[in-house]
Amino acid sequence: MPLDSLVRELFTEICRIPLIDPHSHINPHQPASRSLDDILGYHYYTELAHSAGMDQKPLAADVEPRQRVHTILAYMDRFDNTVQYAWFLEIARTFLDFPGERFTAADADVLWDAAERRMSQPDWENEVLRRSNIEKVFLTNDFDDPLEGFDTNLYVPCLRTDDLVFHLDKPEVRQRLAKATGIEVGDAASLRRAIGKLFEHFTRKGAKACAISLPPDFTPRPSQDAFWMLAEHCHDFQLPFDLMIGVNRRVYRGGVYQGQDLFDQRTSLLQYAELFNAFPEVTFCISVLSSGQNQELVSHSWIFPNIVTSGHWWYSNIPAYIETDLRARLQAVPKTKQIGYYSDMYKLEFGLPKFNMYRRILARVLADDFVRPGILSETGAVELARCLLRENVERIFGV
Amino acid sequence: MPLDSLVRELFTEICRIPLIDPHSHINPHQPASRSLDDILGYHYYTELAHSAGMDQKPLAADVEPRQRVHTILAYMDRFDNTVQYAWFLEIARTFLDFPGERFTAADADVLWDAAERRMSQPDWENEVLRRSNIEKVFLTNDFDDPLEGFDTNLYVPCLRTDDLVFHLDKPEVRQRLAKATGIEVGDAASLRRAIGKLFEHFTRKGAKACAISLPPDFTPRPSQDAFWMLAEHCHDFQLPFDLMIGVNRRVYRGGVYQGQDLFDQRTSLLQYAELFNAFPEVTFCISVLSSGQNQELVSHSWIFPNIVTSGHWWYSNIPAYIETDLRARLQAVPKTKQIGYYSDMYKLEFGLPKFNMYRRILARVLADDFVRPGILSETGAVELARCLLRENVERIFGV
């Protein structure tokens, strides 16, 4: 859809709202890219290039990064229709002074050199944050992360717990847990003490959320297992619990790194009913993988006080599904219970194009569903956007 | 979307079609609201206020109604983005002379007083019906409802059968059934006789439908159980059978009254294939809870002569899903097999904003998908609307 003048005005105003990005995979010790290889090494590009015919040899560790970038760029005209391509184009145009509308393989050297030049500037990290209007970025920290050596006010720690719930039977995970907590886990009581230690460590270091991704067939039950204990600790430590529901790991076993996971639409939030009933004081920030399940999420957030809609995740993070899912949320979920968007990014440069994608759609939905029918003024629409993009994050996570 | 001039003209013409509302929860002895408490006591407002943070104390029976309204209104700015809020705004502007575009807590007294004044007028019920252009309203009657003391031509009885199918093991239900029919149910034969008595009573009193809501995992089988017998009696008494498919009861056990139910997307109309095959002469008017299942409904109505699409129910009754679901129905289901909309209301005042929501969407879909591409003239589009909103209800239910 074209950005007409109303949509453009709303977009401009929405872009003025300083962002708090409530979920990312940023490494706080190396938050910005150092080269074009960091940009095009994002799994979206490696997996799309691979899906479109590239074998995995260019991705090997011993391949010269500049050569890898050449190869990926050479495959890009096979997926230049995708929104992920558009993200990269926006990065190149915004951050690398790229003047074109499309890439060709011939652009690889120019882009590489521009990236080298820009990314080696000493203030690059701050410039990216400033131009992206991002004030804080939530992280995804392993449970044994020391959380040291970075500004936890800027890069907000978040306790990621997949390992504890799904891999606690692995010796290396137990060893990491023992090392992090000083507790050898052997039974439920020792597991509970270890988890308590982790929550103490993380909250002392400024963590503002606990998070986990879950397979489609997962059904939490009241028990002495790690998942239920995490919910209990979220209650005790007053941490919101981010549930990222629906991912099957390693479905495509020959896929590139981080490009092997898919989903199964045969899943329901009903599987979580016992959890939601058992922890009325824990805020569950829920991401789903399919637009079909988004309707379940809308209905559950409308009914359960402790459920909040959270962003547009992965396979649902494309405009066609964002638009449908966003419209339904705005029409049926209290505005105070919606976390509009998070970047999920690994490198800071992706914050701008991803949030812009969301902001453009938000501007259009606000224009069409609220301003034009007379439900909200333009000012009111921007306030609603501020609620989704900023105020709810502040209040829900206490940042 | 804005209402452009074509959409506005279509909307105006569609509003002229006198409505027969084929499903509501109106109490015919008290059809209109008597105070603002009746309006804001609708579960949509109590559940959204609760979801947005209100505890349940204001909902207790001993709370002064005016105070309850104050409290709910005070929470409304947390969900003033929702379509349910827009319904209330339209009620206030249409029926209570409210001049504003938004509510504040300061409006509570003015609204309360306006409601007191208007709703105590002796002709209030008729005025609401007249201004809503509603001629008849279908009810939802317990099986032991005497169906007396009201005009069954205006308020059309409908035999609701959830208790018979899902709660017949409860002593109080059996006692009610014994009292209503004079039959102590002990086996399939006595159950059949009792159900026969109920159908005789209801049809004698002008009932035009049998109805039931069903959980997502329900699969009817040929048997001597109550559900199958109901279908047999629908056949014998030539009553359409309204199936409202997909609701799980009491999912959020701490929720407000009528605000505890949700759905599970893992359900299919295929579960009903035996039923549809076994009763080719019974018209099944089917409502579904999810937009995903709407595609199943579209396909089933397209294939089975005895399946009719029925309204936009509950969690699918918001514009984003109505629009998608309606477009698909209009493109693939014979127009004579679509019941456009029902109010599901408990108080008459909700007929106007709910039908208006549907009529606005219908006007836009007719404009975009039929009139502008040259498929229908404006007159033809209004005739199609009349088919959905009026003629099909008359023919299918025989009213």
Add this chain to the structure above:
Amino acid sequence: MPLDSLVRELFTEICRIPLIDPHSHINPHQPASRSLDDILGYHYYTELAHSAGMDQKPLAADVEPRQRVHTILAYMDRFDNTVQYAWFLEIARTFLDFPGERFTAADADVLWDAAERRMSQPDWENEVLRRSNIEKVFLTNDFDDPLEGFDTNLYVPCLRTDDLVFHLDKPEVRQRLAKATGIEVGDAASLRRAIGKLFEHFTRKGAKACAISLPPDFTPRPSQDAFWMLAEHCHDFQLPFDLMIGVNRRVYRGGVYQGQDLFDQRTSLLQYAELFNAFPEVTFCISVLSSGQNQELVSHSWIFPNIVTSGHWWYSNIPAYIETDLRARLQAVPKTKQIGYYSDMYKLEFGLPKFNMYRRILARVLADDFVRPGILSETGAVELARCLLRENVERIFGV
């Protein structure tokens, strides 16, 4: 939506792309219709007329065809809202000089006579192909089809294998297989030899694909069964494997011929994960029946190199679902991995209205999602359309 000038221009340009129709049920010995009975005998019309109230007597073999056409036309005003009605209208206007915008029963004779006149022209088949801008049409051939007596360059053979996978226990199927291959199948080894013979025969005759339709609960496993062997032979003979996923046969047992099948939304592409992993060199062209599963298809095609999206099938082949599904594919699947559309037609006359339906939607999506936001020029958008409608078919199937 109206066709504005940009959409009209794109549509016009897209119509200039010569089509290769990669899936149909054309009988190459009788590809075009010989009478209006061939047109209205298409199951869409018989099933919609039956669904709307027509009994099956007019469909009996001994009914005079002209009378059958009269009867079906008489029921058409009950489903003149459907897109299938619009297909017939476009056929009548394009091929039968019908001047009207709607049909009445009174048009039956005029239409019948016009069809008689036009369809008896000696060059009718070629004229239909020419006016539809179709260069090649893929067939659906029984495994024992001799594939003789027609131009396999124009009508491209495709080995349809439902019988081998689902009906091999039937004596008549075994006899047909024995007759076609000279092999009496008794064990896995003989089955493998027989399938090998079929692939040899089909590829020698110019077959370019193997195809099958599959029920929603089907889950292929590595084994000695026919399905897995077919995948092995697709690998050995380098034939793409068309999987048409999700159909339940004979759901409505009293339905008209070919009007008895439906789907069950409770299905997932995850069921095929082993297959996709086991045959990385086989291209799987996948069609799904529901818009919900389309999101799974988008994600799987984005991740698996050997999965290609294929057309808009049956119950998803209506504009509301095509538009949603197409937008998602264009935003997230490499453009080289999308087979835009196929006709699924039984008679050539349906190619034009079906492809036009798709081309109109494609033009609008390209305008709104690509040209107006500045992502593609008009020329670029038409090139993208050419990729979907022509080049991918040529490259993937080797035609």
